[in-house]
Amino acid sequence: MLQIFWQQIDPTDGGGQFADRGEQYCTAIFYHDEQQRILAEKTKTELEKSARFSKPIVTKILPAKPFYKAEDYHQDFSNKNFLIYKLYRLSSGGDIFLKRVWGDRLNEDLKNQAPGFSKPPEEELRQRLTPL
Numbered sequence: 001m002l003q004i005f006w007q008q009i010d011p012t013d014g015g016g017q018f019a020d021r022g023e024q025y026c027t028a029i030f031y032h033d034e035q036q037r038i039l040a041e042k043t044k045t046e047l048e049k050s051a052r053f054s055k056p057i058v059t060k061i062l063p064a065k066p067f068y069k070a071e072d073y074h075q076d077f078s079n080k081n082f083l084i085y086k087l088y089r090l091s092s093g094g095d096i097f098l099k100r101v102w103g104d105r106l107n108e109d110l111k112n113q114a115p116g117f118s119k120p121p122e123e124e125l126r127q128r129l130t131p132l
């Protein structure tokens with residue numbers, strides 16, 4: 001999951017992400033225990049050593065705090081507002097940036113993570129997962 005996370009963001013941008021500016025758009029990894037913190041730090045260090053980015057990585061690794069669910073209009077935004085979301089993706093520069101940085105490797109980790117995996121139906125997920 002961490003490898004996929006790094007491929008979806010600009011970890012060198014301390015002022016937000018692509019067209020979205022402000023502290024609420026800054027990237028961070030939140031950990032729940034020491035093992036998660038160590039794994040997050042390890043992947044960040046590996047990415048820094050790779051020299052894939054010309055600027056320093058500023059994504060913070062922080063202890064998890066209470067999580068507050070976003071308003072309903074934010075939930076499943078890309079599905080509910082497909083065209084608006086696609087237009088945003090095109091105009092924000094994010095897709096171009098990620099393709100330039102990751103090239104053909106973009107999302108390869110996602111494909112290799114669980115070959116043959118398909119998302120269970122929503123009702124099954126709701127039974128298996130906590131309300132959070």
